Amino acid sequence: MAAKYTLVIHAGCEGITRKYYGPEAEQEHLAFLRKSLAAGRAVLDGGGRGLDAVCAAVEVLEDCPLFNAGRGSVFTHDGIIEMDASLMSGADLAAGAVAGVTGIKNPVRAAALVLEKSSHVLLIGQGAERFAENFGLEKSDPEYFQTSRRRKEYLTAQKQAGEQFGTVGAVCFDRAGNLAAASSTGGITGKQYGRVGDSPVIGAGVYADNASCAVSCTGEGEFFLRRVAAKRIAAMVEFGGFSLEAGAAAGLDNIKALGGKGGLIAVDKAGRTAISFTTRGMFRGLARQGETDRVAMFGPPGSWH
Amino acid sequence: MAAKYTLVIHAGCEGITRKYYGPEAEQEHLAFLRKSLAAGRAVLDGGGRGLDAVCAAVEVLEDCPLFNAGRGSVFTHDGIIEMDASLMSGADLAAGAVAGVTGIKNPVRAAALVLEKSSHVLLIGQGAERFAENFGLEKSDPEYFQTSRRRKEYLTAQKQAGEQFGTVGAVCFDRAGNLAAASSTGGITGKQYGRVGDSPVIGAGVYADNASCAVSCTGEGEFFLRRVAAKRIAAMVEFGGFSLEAGAAAGLDNIKALGGKGGLIAVDKAGRTAISFTTRGMFRGLARQGETDRVAMFGPPGSWH
Numbered sequence: 001m002a003a004k005y006t007l008v009i010h011a012g013c014e015g016i017t018r019k020y021y022g023p024e025a026e027q028e029h030l031a032f033l034r035k036s037l038a039a040g041r042a043v044l045d046g047g048g049r050g051l052d053a054v055c056a057a058v059e060v061l062e063d064c065p066l067f068n069a070g071r072g073s074v075f076t077h078d079g080i081i082e083m084d085a086s087l088m089s090g091a092d093l094a095a096g097a098v099a100g101v102t103g104i105k106n107p108v109r110a111a112a113l114v115l116e117k118s119s120h121v122l123l124i125g126q127g128a129e130r131f132a133e134n135f136g137l138e139k140s141d142p143e144y145f146q147t148s149r150r151r152k153e154y155l156t157a158q159k160q161a162g163e164q165f166g167t168v169g170a171v172c173f174d175r176a177g178n179l180a181a182a183s184s185t186g187g188i189t190g191k192q193y194g195r196v197g198d199s200p201v202i203g204a205g206v207y208a209d210n211a212s213c214a215v216s217c218t219g220e221g222e223f224f225l226r227r228v229a230a231k232r233i234a235a236m237v238e239f240g241g242f243s244l245e246a247g248a249a250a251g252l253d254n255i256k257a258l259g260g261k262g263g264l265i266a267v268d269k270a271g272r273t274a275i276s277f278t279t280r281g282m283f284r285g286l287a288r289q290g291e292t293d294r295v296a297m298f299g300p301p302g303s304w305h
Numbered sequence: 306m307a308a309k310y311t312l313v314i315h316a317g318c319e320g321i322t323r324k325y326y327g328p329e330a331e332q333e334h335l336a337f338l339r340k341s342l343a344a345g346r347a348v349l350d351g352g353g354r355g356l357d358a359v360c361a362a363v364e365v366l367e368d369c370p371l372f373n374a375g376r377g378s379v380f381t382h383d384g385i386i387e388m389d390a391s392l393m394s395g396a397d398l399a400a401g402a403v404a405g406v407t408g409i410k411n412p413v414r415a416a417a418l419v420l421e422k423s424s425h426v427l428l429i430g431q432g433a434e435r436f437a438e439n440f441g442l443e444k445s446d447p448e449y450f451q452t453s454r455r456r457k458e459y460l461t462a463q464k465q466a467g468e469q470f471g472t473v474g475a476v477c478f479d480r481a482g483n484l485a486a487a488s489s490t491g492g493i494t495g496k497q498y499g500r501v502g503d504s505p506v507i508g509a510g511v512y513a514d515n516a517s518c519a520v521s522c523t524g525e526g527e528f529f530l531r532r533v534a535a536k537r538i539a540a541m542v543e544f545g546g547f548s549l550e551a552g553a554a555a556g557l558d559n560i561k562a563l564g565g566k567g568g569l570i571a572v573d574k575a576g577r578t579a580i581s582f583t584t585r586g587m588f589r590g591l592a593r594q595g596e597t598d599r600v601a602m603f604g605p606p607g608s609w610h
Contacts, residue, residue: 093531093563099501100429120500121530124405125430127499194432195425196404203508203533225426226398228508228536235540258398 002175004289005050006271007040009033009057011067012166013218013263016281016297026297029066030305033285033295036060040170041287050174051089051112054182058085058108061168062184065147067283068166070106071140072147073186075154081145083186084200087111090179090208095121097200098128105140108184111200113137121202125194145186153189164189167199169206169216171267175289179214179269181206181230188221197221203231210269212238213247218282219262223255233266248274275301307480309594310355311576312345314338314362316372317471318523318568321586321602331602334371335610338590338600341365345475346592355479356394356417359487363390363413366473367489370452372588373471375411376445377452378491380459386450388491389505392416395484395513400426402505403433410445413489416505418442426507430499450491458494469494472504474511474521476572480594484519484574486511486535493526502526508536515574517543518552523587524567528560538571553579580606 011033021029040057044050062070073081085107086097096115099122104110110132114123123131133139153164167185174180183206185199198205198221205221207230208214215230224230233251236242242250248266255262256278263277265284275284277299285295286304294304316338326334345362349355367375378386390412391402401420404427409415415437419428428436438444458469472490479485488511490504503510503526510526512535513519520535529535534556541552553571560567561583568582570589580589582604590600591609599609 095531100432118498119527120498121527122501122506124499124501127405127497131498192432193423193425193436194429196427196429201427201506201508202530203506203536207533222424222426225507226400228512228533231508231533231536232540235537236544239541239545240543 003173003177004271005044005175006173006267006273007037007044007053007057007170007287008265008267008273008275009036009170009285010216010218010263010265011061011168011283013277013279013282014165016279016283018298029283029297030295032064032066033283034293037285037287037293040172044174047175050172050178050180053174054170054172054180055087055108055112057170058168058182058184059106062106062108067168068186069168069184071145072150073145074150074164074189077190077192079154080142081186083107084196085111085184086200086202086206087115087182088180088202088206088208090210090214093209095202097122097202099124099196099200100194101128103139104129104132105138108182109137122200165220167218169218169265171214171216171265173267173269173271177269179208179210179267181208181214181216183216198224198229201225203228205230207231207234209234213244213266213268215264215266217262217264219255220260223258223260224262226258227254229255244268244272244274248276252276252278277301308478308482309576310349310480311478311572311578312342312349312358312362312475312592313570313572313578313580314341314475314590315521315523315568315570316366316473316588318582318584318587319470321584321588323603334588334602335600337369337371338588339598342590342592342598345477349479352480355477355483355485358477358479359475359485360392360413360417362475363473363487363489364411367411367413372473373491374473374489376450377455378450379455379469379494382495382497384459385447386491388412389501390416390489391505391507391511392420392487393485393507393511393513395515395519398514400507402427402507404429404501404505405499406433408444409434409437410443413487414442427505470525472523474523474570476519476521476570478572478574478576482574484513484515484572486513486519486521488521503529506530508533510535512536512539514539518549518571518573520569520571522567522569524560525565528563528565529567531563532559534560549573549577549579553581557581557583582606
């Protein structure tokens with residue numbers, strides 16, 4: 001008998017308060033989360049792989065101008081957009097990632113090409129773009145990615161040296177019993193010097209292994225990199241006897257101990273999920289086979305629409 | 306009472322057979338390993354940090370034209386040299402890494418600057434180079450890095466599509482009781498599309514955490530990336546009750562199960578070491594406070610000069 005699938009998505013966790021997001025904005029954001037779940041469900045209901053479902057779900061979030069990935073990504077110090085994305089298959093530990101790419105409409109698709117069509121795991125910058133071009137991956141002009149909101153944040157950040165971060169991601173347990181995880185981001189506003197965060201780093205911002213769980217993280221990337229957070233949580237489950245929920249909580253505590261904050265989504269081979277954050281909210285969604293979609297953005301973690 | 310220090314170095318593990326390296330070549334390579342240990346010892350004997358000792362030891366290996374890091378790095382598909390390096394401090398999990406840099410004489414020093422002078426962990430490409438330049442880090446012309454041996458391998462690789470890999474690295478337990486790890490590489494001969502391996506990826510090719518151990522890996526980078534190998538070994542020690550030796554062996558078994566091979570060095574807070582490889586040899590060295598330096602390049606792992 002095939003397993004029932006579980007798909008979890010997130011779209012970042014910074015600054016999500018009712019003061020900043022009114023009822024209309026809330027509905028607008030939740031609608032995109034539902035659209036992302038629907039794209040993942042379409043793959044899974046058709047008998048497709050979780051690996052393709054997380055990719056489809058993330059693609060919708062990349063296309064949405066409201067989240068910091070693909071269209072709507074934050075601006076770098078130099079006023080351009082540089083994106084990172086990754087994808088991992090828990091069945092065979094196949095992985096693909098790109099970092100510092102510009103002009104690729106859906107960076108997660110580039111990560112999927114690295115996973116499926118190359119012997120490599122991580123490609124960066126113009127080399128990664130040339131690789132994606134070889135496979136005819138859709139390109140977009142700089143204007144496509146740039147939204148007026150992000151431009152404003154960029155101009156403000158230049159003055160205040162503030163940092164805005166955000167990521168989108170998805171994890172899935174599919175009907176074949178396999179785990180998968182994906183992540184995509186524009187990084188942090190005003191980032192300099194080719195800064196890369198945790199999102200394209202296998203083990204830090206993303207990890208999937210059928211032996212433990214699938215994890216996708218969001219938050220202050222440097223802290224997740226230093227903890228190798230996604231792999232750490234998987235290892236606590238695999239070697240430390242932690243439940244998924246306890247591993248996720250311990251993982252975020254580890255980040256907090258370094259002075260960082262963020263959130264994560266995770267799923268294991270029993271379809272159990274962890275949806276956790278140490279911020280005030282997180283854009284999140286959950287789709288289980290045979291159940292109604294659930295979405296939310298404000299805290300606490302357990303609350304759903 | 307201060308602890309006694311332990312420093313372990315490696316300089317790659319591919320193709321190290323007596324057929325390829327005669328007695329003269331052996332002495333030449335072992336001399337550079339001794340020079341690297343001496344540089345690390347100079348820091349440690351002066352009461353310096355393990356973090357600075359691994360950096361000094363790796364710098365010597367980068368300057369040596371015989372190993373695949375800094376001078377003597379392998380050529381990319383486009384006939385240039387792109388290098389990666391990383392550094393991590395086990396006391397506070399501070400980390401720094403650079404990927405895809407050209408023209409920086411000692412990439413491990415650039416990683417050290419990222420660790421010490423930036424709020425970031427990973428910088429890539431020209432951005433990383435600009436960052437290093439801001440701190441006046443020494444640059445070198447393309448000709449400095451290119452050796453005739455690597456050019457020959459490159460020209461051969463272009464025809465045979467063969468891949469040559471190699472890395473240098475160091476791990477240390479210092480007199481203050483802290484762990485540190487470093488890694489540096491030119492990657493694989495003929496690499497394309499901005500390919501980055503495990504060496505600059507915290508958790509994959511390098512990891513240091515006083516709670517477990519310090520690890521530096523070498524081998525087929527993609528397999529180490531997919532296993533998040535260094536962090537996996539640290540997690541087996543921290544959460545799984547593995548001894549350092551058993552964790553290192555299990556880590557390399559995990560790589561083998563994916564079809565890959567390689568080696569690693571590790572040290573823990575008791576000064577215990579693991580020096581393991583699934584190849585026929587590995588350039589390696591061990592310096593313990595109050596003991597004579599040991600170096601070796603052929604197998605089996607336990608043999609020393």
